[in-house]
Amino acid sequence: MQVSGYKMQDKLIKIAVVGPESTGKSVMGQALATHFDTVCVPEFARFYCEDLDRPYTLGDETAIFHGQLAIEKAMTPLARHNLLICDTMILTVKIWCDHLFGVTPPVVLDALQKVDYDLYLLMDIDLPWEEDPMRDFPDEREHFMQIWHQELQALGARYEVVSGLGNIRLKNALEKILRFQ
Secondary structure (H helix, E strand, O other): OEEOOEEOOOOOEEEEEEOOOOOOHHHHHHHHHHHOOOEEEOOHHHHHHOOOOOOOOHHHHHHHHHHHHHHHHHHHHHOEOOEEEEEOOOHHHHHHHHHHHOOOOHHHHHHHOOOOOOEEEEEOOOOOOOOOOOOOOHHHHHHHHHHHHHHHHHHOOOEEEEOOOOHHHHHHHHHHHHHHO
């Protein structure tokens, strides 16, 4: 079966859209899900932190980790055409824990050894920063981009960097997915 030029597999294919803040991950995840007629697992941290009226803690990061796993598990049966798009994944928790607290809980490290995404789309930092009360460190995007490269390489992940503005960004992501199959 094919959906918009993508050959669907017999097994579930999981694509994680990842990267530093304000790189268009959520927009890309939704656009890809629409294009391929499937679902996009949202970023749990956004829901969690939305009404948080205090600085978040390592315990909050652990809760975000569990929430991200739970929402992905809950939405997996809704995937269509054996394709699941994920707007972020638990590696984000490790990156934030390391940066903010200097340590990542063992439960997160253990789970990262078992992640099963087929392709990661690493969103480039070529988009302009958009202010959002839930975003931090606008001047450290290059640093976080390097961290993402290092962490994905440490996982042995198959990943592609997606850059470009507007519809070109989506076109570039689609080309990388089509090359993946």
